[in-house]
Amino acid sequence: MTAPAPQLQLRLFASLREAAGWGERPWPLQPDDTPAQIWAALGLPAALGSVRVAINQRFAAADTPLHPGDELAFLPPISGG
Amino acid sequence: MTSPAGSTPQLSIGLSATPFAPLQRLEAWQQQLARQGLIAAAESLFIGRVRPVAGDGSTLAALELEHYPGMTEQQLQSLAADCAARHGVLAVLVQHRVGRLAPGEPIVLVAIAADRRGPAQRCGQELLEALKHDAPFWKREWRTDGGSTWLTGNTPR
16 A cells, blocks of 8 residues: 655635635645745736745745645735724 | 733634624623723723725625634734733733624724723734734625625725
8 A cells, every 4th residue: 555645735715715716625745845836836816925825824934844734825915804 | 011920811802703792792801801800990992894885985785704714713812912912911802703794894893901001002003903914814895786806905094
C-alpha cells in the first residue's frame, strides 16, 4: 500500500469563492509549495497583493512553508464591523 | 499600559446569524459583570447599523455578511484580548451579526468597561477599527434591482 499523496484543504471566501466557483477543496501539496505558488496556480483574477493568506485559521505570510493537512485560505479585502 | 494587577479582562464575544437587540445584550452583560462583583466606573458603547444607502448611492435592499467560521471567533477573541490588555480595561463585549441584514439592523455592538473614560473610549475605538480590518468578515450589498456587489474596503471613520 502506498502512502496517500500529501494534500491540504484550500478555502476561498466571498468574491474569490464566486470567481473560482467553489469555496473549499482538497489540493495536492508539492514539496516546497508556498501559498504564493498555490495562488499563482489557481489563476484567479486578483493580485496576490490584494488578498490575505490564512493557514490553519491564522494570518500568515505568502511564503510560509506548508504541511500536509494544513487548511490554507485566501481572503479578499476584509470589511467587517 | 497593562491590565490592573491581579485581574484578567472579561471577554464576552458573540456571533449571531439572526437579529439581536443591542440594549438587551448590553443589559445582560452588565448584569453578568455585576454578579461577578465587577464594578466599572466608565463604560463606552458603540452600535453599528446597516446604512440604508449602498456605496454607489442607490437604495440598499439588504446587506449580506459572510465570515470564516472558526477563524472569525478566534480573531475576535484575540483582538479583544490584545486591546483590553493594552488599555488595562476590565471587560469587553463584542456582538457581531452574520448573514443577511435589512437596513437599520444592528451589525455590531462593542462595549468596554473600565475604571476611567479614557481607556474605555480608546479601547472601544481601537477594537472597532481592528475588527473592521482584521476579523474575516465580508460585506455584500444587495440592491433593489437584484444586483449585488462585494465591498472591498471600509467606509471612512
